[in-house]
Amino acid sequence: MSQPSSQLRDIPSIAQLLHHPSAQDLLRDYSPALAANALRAATDAVRDSILAGQAIQSNPEHIIDEARSSLQQGEKMQLRPVINATGILLHTNLGRAPMAQCAGEAAKQAAIHYTNLEFDCLAGIRGDRLDPIKSILRDITGAEDALVVNNNAAAVLLVLSSIAQGRDVIVSRGELVEIGGSFRIPDVMTQSGCMLKEVGTTNKTRLSDYEHAIGETTAALMKVHCSNYKMIGFTQSVGVKELTALAHKRGLPLIHDLGSGALLPLTPYGMPMEPTAKESLSHGADVVCFSADKLLGGPQAGIIIGKTKYLNAMRTHPLMRALRADKMTLAALEVTLKLYRDEALATCQIPLYRMLLEDIECLTKRAETFLALLHPRLQTLCSIVTSQAQLGGGSAPGEILPSIAVSLQPDHISLNQLYLRLIGCEYPVIARIHENSLLLDMRTLRDEELSLLTQSLTAALAHKEQA
Numbered sequence: 001m002s003q004p005s006s007q008l009r010d011i012p013s014i015a016q017l018l019h020h021p022s023a024q025d026l027l028r029d030y031s032p033a034l035a036a037n038a039l040r041a042a043t044d045a046v047r048d049s050i051l052a053g054q055a056i057q058s059n060p061e062h063i064i065d066e067a068r069s070s071l072q073q074g075e076k077m078q079l080r081p082v083i084n085a086t087g088i089l090l091h092t093n094l095g096r097a098p099m100a101q102c103a104g105e106a107a108k109q110a111a112i113h114y115t116n117l118e119f120d121c122l123a124g125i126r127g128d129r130l131d132p133i134k135s136i137l138r139d140i141t142g143a144e145d146a147l148v149v150n151n152n153a154a155a156v157l158l159v160l161s162s163i164a165q166g167r168d169v170i171v172s173r174g175e176l177v178e179i180g181g182s183f184r185i186p187d188v189m190t191q192s193g194c195m196l197k198e199v200g201t202t203n204k205t206r207l208s209d210y211e212h213a214i215g216e217t218t219a220a221l222m223k224v225h226c227s228n229y230k231m232i233g234f235t236q237s238v239g240v241k242e243l244t245a246l247a248h249k250r251g252l253p254l255i256h257d258l259g260s261g262a263l264l265p266l267t268p269y270g271m272p273m274e275p276t277a278k279e280s281l282s283h284g285a286d287v288v289c290f291s292a293d294k295l296l297g298g299p300q301a302g303i304i305i306g307k308t309k310y311l312n313a314m315r316t317h318p319l320m321r322a323l324r325a326d327k328m329t330l331a332a333l334e335v336t337l338k339l340y341r342d343e344a345l346a347t348c349q350i351p352l353y354r355m356l357l358e359d360i361e362c363l364t365k366r367a368e369t370f371l372a373l374l375h376p377r378l379q380t381l382c383s384i385v386t387s388q389a390q391l392g393g394g395s396a397p398g399e400i401l402p403s404i405a406v407s408l409q410p411d412h413i414s415l416n417q418l419y420l421r422l423i424g425c426e427y428p429v430i431a432r433i434h435e436n437s438l439l440l441d442m443r444t445l446r447d448e449e450l451s452l453l454t455q456s457l458t459a460a461l462a463h464k465e466q467a
């Protein structure tokens, strides 16, 4: 083998590489600057390997090939659509609720055009970006006033900062939730500059517990939805109605963090009772906040509704600017909220409701259609089984949605290997391993995705050896 110094000398220059015949298609597909950068990086890698004493190819074809594959890799969107076959409808890791087509289109139009975001086209003067949404939210929830921020965590932060800074807020010990990541009610309280006054016990809190805790420094009573857990057995908590009556008697507001933010009653969809935003207001809550990308089925946002007196303080709070939602979110949210003016429209256009409403027969048919698309050899590895889907996203914990899945038992690779290959596909598929099989739940899939799913599964089961 030749010496490193002579090997280094053999590395072609960038100019030589750019003039090499094999580089011509690179220059056709990419700009000269991008091509030169990729060639430089590939050349540097060769030089590093030689210096590290590794045997390496430094011929131009090899370097150009490396540059081409890194450019191709860089072209691929890292953030891209995936197929959710987990059966979890609101999967936070998978971006929660998929939006309605019309909402996605509205976000796109807002993104690529100028918009009247803060311009009142009727009066020709400066407008408020939240005005359109405010009037729709008032229509559909009966609220006096409404605001939108980036997500519900931001909403809680803004509500507490503007209402209770420097004073205390009374919350039941049974409702000091952690939502996941770093959102914990006690920590958000600290961040908002208010003091948490815990009352009651983990499993039982009575009205008198709140009553005894109210003092000179109390700013508000707060109720938090136990989104992602359920207490059963010897439990007691105080409802919004009773809490509001107490708060108002003492001249205090009641804040309700509704969490998942249902705008429609969910019981007709086979789900347990979730308080709706409208109910919370009609029970007297002064400020209600919730996420827009959970049960509402819209973009990531936090909605705050309630009394103008409190919302005005939020509007002028310095945090408002830091937490405000952008034009794409507001466009998608406006369209999504408009669907709720007609329940029939909302439930047929918002994907979440379609997923909730599909019956077992329809899911079975989807499973059969999928199986028919597979190669007969792969069909022998599959069976149609009953499965359990879940709402997810911190809604209806422990509640199961009956579902249908295609169960896979691969014959030459492990379940774990198949799972990993599916997520590594060109069109990633997120499945679920349950007992001794890999499940593809039909409830979170769309018929339009079946052919892509077939391609991904076929690819994942094809390469036998390179496990």
Ligand SMILES: *Cc1c(COP(=O)(O)O)cnc(C)c1O
Pocket: 151, 152, 153, 154, 156, 177, 179, 183, 224, 225, 226, 227, 228, 257, 258, 259, 260, 290, 291, 292, 301, 302, 393, 394
């Ligand atoms: C989900 C949730 C939050 C956080 O909402 P994000 O929109 O994820 O920021 C806060 N409080 C409750 C009760 C929740 O369920």
